[in-house]
Amino acid sequence: MSKFIDRVIKIVRKVPYGKVVSYGQVSLMAGVPRAALQIGWVLHIAGENGATPWRRVINNAGRISTKCLEHTANHQQKLLEKEGVEVKNNLKIDIERYRWKPDIKTLKKLELNQDYIFGILDKYGV
DNA sequence: GCTATGACAAGGA
DNA sequence: CTCCTTGCCATAG
Numbered sequence: 001m002s003k004f005i006d007r008v009i010k011i012v013r014k015v016p017y018g019k020v021v022s023y024g025q026v027s028l029m030a031g032v033p034r035a036a037l038q039i040g041w042v043l044h045i046a047g048e049n050g051a052t053p054w055r056r057v058i059n060n061a062g063r064i065s066t067k068c069l070e071h072t073a074n075h076q077q078k079l080l081e082k083e084g085v086e087v088k089n090n091l092k093i094d095i096e097r098y099r100w101k102p103d104i105k106t107l108k109k110l111e112l113n114q115d116y117i118f119g120i121l122d123k124y125g126v
Numbered sequence: 127g128c129t130a131t132g133a134c135a136a137g138g139a
Numbered sequence: 140c141t142c143c144t145t146g147c148c149a150t151a152g
Binding site for chain 1: 146
């Protein structure tokens, strides 16, 4: 298990019920700002053990973009609606309305330096 | 160690 | 708003 994968999984597990985050946001919090693409890969693995809420991760455009045959977009949509997240036609979601905005206290537990944390808060913070 | 791949992001058309 | 192009980076071969 690489540090990267471990971190991503931990972060995704912090996402509250009924909230969503973007791939880019997760990668940023994981310490690698532009590894959004890899998040999907990690979730594919994490999804195996059902303990990780991969359903709450969508792309920044507010759209469900999974291509995985076992975890279809349609299936994800259903799971999200079950949590109270409104999914409009074509797998679209008002992400800014449901986005999880981590507080500084949570970010401090991620082994990141101060400046970096403020950078995250500046973009997604409350 | 090098190349190909992908559940992305951001900016332009 | 939607579609296309380019940039990015961890993994798998």
